[in-house]
Each structure stands twice: as C-alpha cells, then as structure tokens.
Amino acid sequence: xxxxxxxxxxxxxxxxxxxxxxxxxxxxxxxxxxxxxxxxxxxxxxxxxxxxxxxxxxxxxxxxxxxxxxxxxxxxxxxxxxxxxxxxxxxxxxxxxxxxxxxxxxxxxxxxxxxxxxxxxxxxxxxxxxxxxxxxxxxxxxxxxxxxxxxxxxxxxxxxxxxxxxxxxxxxxxxxxxxxxxxxxxxxxxxxxxxxxxxxxxxxxxxxxxxxxxxxxxxxxxxxxxxxxxxxxxxxxxxxxxxxxxxxxxxxxxxxxxxxxxxxxxxxxxxxxxxxxxxxxxxxxxxxxxxxxxxxxxxxxxxxxxxxxxxxxxxxxxxxxxxxxxxxxxxxxxxxxxxxxxxxxxxxxxxxxxxxxxxxxxxxxxxxxxxxxxxxx
Amino acid sequence: xxxxxxxxxxxxxxxxxxxxxxxxxxxxxxxxxxxxxxxxxxxxxxxxxxxxxx
Numbered sequence: 001x002x003x004x005x006x007x008x009x010x011x012x013x014x015x016x017x018x019x020x021x022x023x024x025x026x027x028x029x030x031x032x033x034x035x036x037x038x039x040x041x042x043x044x045x046x047x048x049x050x051x052x053x054x055x056x057x058x059x060x061x062x063x064x065x066x067x068x069x070x071x072x073x074x075x076x077x078x079x080x081x082x083x084x085x086x087x088x089x090x091x092x093x094x095x096x097x098x099x100x101x102x103x104x105x106x107x108x109x110x111x112x113x114x115x116x117x118x119x120x121x122x123x124x125x126x127x128x129x130x131x132x133x134x135x136x137x138x139x140x141x142x143x144x145x146x147x148x149x150x151x152x153x154x155x156x157x158x159x160x161x162x163x164x165x166x167x168x169x170x171x172x173x174x175x176x177x178x179x180x181x182x183x184x185x186x187x188x189x190x191x192x193x194x195x196x197x198x199x200x201x202x203x204x205x206x207x208x209x210x211x212x213x214x215x216x217x218x219x220x221x222x223x224x225x226x227x228x229x230x231x232x233x234x235x236x237x238x239x240x241x242x243x244x245x246x247x248x249x250x251x252x253x254x255x256x257x258x259x260x261x262x263x264x265x266x267x268x269x270x271x272x273x274x275x276x277x278x279x280x281x282x283x284x285x286x287x288x289x290x291x292x293x294x295x296x297x298x299x300x301x302x303x304x305x306x307x308x309x310x311x312x313x314x315x316x317x318x319x320x321x322x323x324x325x326x327x328x329x330x331x332x333x334x335x336x337x338x339x340x341x342x343x344x345x346x347x348x349x350x351x352x353x354x355x356x357x358x359x360x361x362x363x364x365x366x367x368x369x370x371x372x373x374x375x376x377x
Numbered sequence: 378x379x380x381x382x383x384x385x386x387x388x389x390x391x392x393x394x395x396x397x398x399x400x401x402x403x404x405x406x407x408x409x410x411x412x413x414x415x416x417x418x419x420x421x422x423x424x425x426x427x428x429x430x431x
Contacts, residue, residue: 107408114401121390128386134379137386209415216407224400362404363397370393375379 010052014276045271095238113359116325119144119298144294145364164274228369
C-alpha cells in the first residue's frame, strides 16, 4: 500500500521557531548586509534542517543505505564532525588572502594579539561556573577569539552538540564588531588617548621576509603545540602560496573559487547543525551571552595592553590599536581606524591595527590547539 | 578524560593563556631578529650588486 505524507504532519512549534530564526538570518544578510556570505547560507541551512520529514540531514552510517543519506548530513559528517576538513581548508584560504606585512613590520603587535585572547579564558571560567563541562566551556571560550573557523574546528572535536550555536555566535559577533567594540574602547580610553596620532607609515617589508614569515611561524608554533597544525599549519601554508609568488594560479584559486566553495559547504553545514531540539534550550542563551562576554573581555584585554604600550612607548602609540587584537579580520582594524579618524582626522591607524588583527588569528589558533591537545582524544 | 573541577579549570586557564603569551613573545622576538638580519643582508646585497655594475 503506497502512502503520501506532507511535511505539515511533522511540523511543530519548535520547527516553526527555528524556521523563523532562519528567515531572520536571511533578512539580516539581504536587507542589512550583515556578513551575507555567512548568514545567508546559515539561515537557508537552518530552514532546510528544520523542515520535517526531508531526511536531508540524515548522516551516512550503519543502517543508512545507499542514497539515503541527505546532502546536509554528508556535509555535517565529513566536513564538520568526523573529518573536520572544512574549517581547516577555510584557514588555508584565509592564509592565502592575508597580508602579514603589518605584523612583520611591527612584531610587537604579536603581544597585543596575545592580550586580546584573555577573553577566551575568562569566558571559559564563566562557562564552567554556569554548569558547562570543560570541553563545552573550551568551545564557548574560543568564541572570544572572534575567529569562525577556529571556533568550528575546536567545537567540532570537543563539543559537536553545541557547534551550530558557537559558530553562529562567532560569526554574528564578528558582524557586530561595530556595535560591540566602540563602547568598550570609549569606556577604557580618554579622548586625549584616542586622539594620539601615530606615524602614518610602517616600514617596507621585503618579499624575503614575507616568505620566511609563514615558514618560521609554522615550524615554531607546530613544534610547540602540535595540535595547532591543522589551523596554524594550514594558515601558513596558504600564506606561503601567496607570498612565494610562483604559484599564482593556486593562490588565486585559494583566495577566490576554493574559498567560495568551502564557504558554501561550511555555512550550510553550520545551519544544518541547528535542529530545533538542539537549539531551543536555556543553554543556548547562556552560550550566546558567554560568547558576547568573551568577545568583550578580549577587547578589554587588547585595549588595556595598548594603554601600557602607550605609556611605555617612546613614539606616540594609540591604545585603541590593541582592540584589533581580537581576530575579526579586518573589521576590528577598520573600527579602530574609524574611531581614530572620528577623534582626529589626521589619524591613520588602519595599518597599525592590522598587525594585532592578524596576530589575533594566530593567537586564537594557538589557544584552540592547546584546548585540543588537552581534551581531543 | 579531564575531571570537571575548579582546579583543572584554573590550570587550563593559566597554562593556556601563559602558552599563548609565551609563543607570541617568542614569535615577536624571532620576527624582530629576522627583520633586522634580512634588512642587513639586503643592504649588503644591493651594495654588492651596485659594486659589480660599476
């Protein structure tokens, strides 16, 4: 006897709420242009995953016959949960897109990038006190790195059940840098400090330095924290492609087509990892709040060290530059530039802020690698 | 498996943040030295090339 069932029979209030949230994401991406490359596929993935009886998120495994696994299930299993290859490839593409020149020209930016990682650890402690397990607390803390791929990779291995939420929080807060950071920066700095004019140009960085940078960083960091290899190693590999100048086609592919393909798969996967039963919990709100706190504390850490630099430095140093230490490349650096120009129109802080900004990417990958070295077995 | 205890949380925090700071300071120092050495080498090389031409 053949039967036909519509999706309405399986639809409940929780699914409707998740479909509505997915629609909100699509609205924000299209109407407000908030991180559209991320929020649009996440929203669409969320809707698809919450439409009942589709089987689209059914993962391959025992008892799932040929052709039965859904496309989103395949992305989830092989891209995010089991092999976790998608965030690693994103790091490779980011490496190919990133110019580390401002960091090489001013290596003390590394330390500003480190200070801004304090948010990760404060949120980690907060999450533990709110009842999360240590692996979950690590995944929540890493949101403070404001680094989507690191958050996804770490959470995929430590606490896959909260991956959708942590990833969405990381990308959403990155989109909201312009809302979150300025009040914190203004609270911690005086008008006089914000007006400090730094020298307009950084020194020229040679091609040889740019080629040596990814090689040295890869060897040092991976030797010290082997578990950071999938992140730092891939980041530096992509950067070596870019700076070598001899594999232009590969570098351009990584920066454009490959990045776009990986973004589609990764973001759809994140959307699909948010079925109603996993998201509509009090725990979700706590993750979002802790992620926001992590991001805020990261900004505080960066600005406070920026103030110390400002007091100790012989040359004028604007403490706002420290706020760019939370990765969120290049939005955090742009915010610093914008605030600097608002206070003093002769101020050009962008290149000074790009140093800590790209250092933050390395810092959060090291933090993620350390968590994994302790907990991912 | 790490036990869910306050002592472990503080240990992970202290070691983790300490490690990030130490690695970043180390990288900063290496890049500073690398920058100086490369600039010196490039100056010497350009002088040598200029000498060869003359």
